Amino acid sequence: MGGHGADGSDESPDQSNVVPIPRDPTVVRPLGAHDVESVLAIQAVAYEPRYHESAEAFTAKIAAGRECCFGLFKGWKMAAYLVAVPLADDSTLSLDSSQVPGVSLMMAMVMFIHDLAVHPDHRGRGLGDVLLVHLHETAMRHGVSAYRLVAVQNSVHFWQQRGFVVEPVPPPAGYGPEAVVMSRR
Numbered sequence: 001m002g003g004h005g006a007d008g009s010d011e012s013p014d015q016s017n018v019v020p021i022p023r024d025p026t027v028v029r030p031l032g033a034h035d036v037e038s039v040l041a042i043q044a045v046a047y048e049p050r051y052h053e054s055a056e057a058f059t060a061k062i063a064a065g066r067e068c069c070f071g072l073f074k075g076w077k078m079a080a081y082l083v084a085v086p087l088a089d090d091s092t093l094s095l096d097s098s099q100v101p102g103v104s105l106m107m108a109m110v111m112f113i114h115d116l117a118v119h120p121d122h123r124g125r126g127l128g129d130v131l132l133v134h135l136h137e138t139a140m141r142h143g144v145s146a147y148r149l150v151a152v153q154n155s156v157h158f159w160q161q162r163g164f165v166v167e168p169v170p171p172p173a174g175y176g177p178e179a180v181v182m183s184r185r
């Protein structure tokens with residue numbers, strides 16, 4: 001049985017040209033302070049407790065990183081995040097600190113990738129790379145091509161596959177002796 005169309009006819013509206021809106025869209029967007037709760041939830045399952053940072057530390061880093069911190073959302077739920085801060089030199093950010101020596105992208109010489117985490121349910125599908133591409137596009141737009149990070153939890157191989165090399169310097173305080181400073185020029 002056909003229903004009544006908008007024009008009062010007995011035919012159902014033609015659905016053949018309707019673009020379906022996906023129920024579980026994948027969205028990447030810059031992080032804001034309101035995302036910190038979701039970041040903490042992923043941190044809790046992605047990192048050993050000794051690497052956990054407070055809400056205050058994340059809020060400060062996201063504020064300093066503004067256009068360089070991204071969340072990847074699936075069906076409105078965060079599945080992965082990237083926190084990066086533009087720096088004026090080859091320094092490193094301290095773990096769990098709200099003192100963030102970030103500079104504006106215009107003044108940046110180095111992009112410090114502070115944290116990349118994918119929820120365990122979503123790993124192995126390249127979501128980390130999706131976020132890294134977003135960061136790279138932002139960095140390139142501002143002429144920043146140098147990256148630096150502190151690799152933890154056996155992630156050195158992951159970063160080497162993405163062109164990072166080990167720097168012959170000790171890890172910054174708080175990371176533990178097995179952390180590895182890496183860079184990409």
Ligand SMILES: CC(C)(COP(=O)(O)OP(=O)(O)OC[C@H]1O[C@@H](n2cnc3c(N)ncnc32)[C@H](O)[C@@H]1OP(=O)(O)O)[C@@H](O)C(=O)NCCC(=O)NCCS
Pocket residue numbers: 046047115116117118119122123124125126127128129149150151152153154155157158
């Ligand atoms: C690192 C991380 C973000 C990568 O997630 P992802 O984008 O889903 O990447 P994948 O799972 O597709 O992994 C890509 C490759 O890196 C390897 N890899 C990733 N993390 C690894 C780890 N901790 N140890 C060893 N290998 C790892 C994978 O085996 C895979 O190798 P392959 O391409 O040769 O198969 C994710 O493992 C994670 O969130 N880890 C916990 C947080 C963390 O330690 N972040 C790095 C801090 S410096």
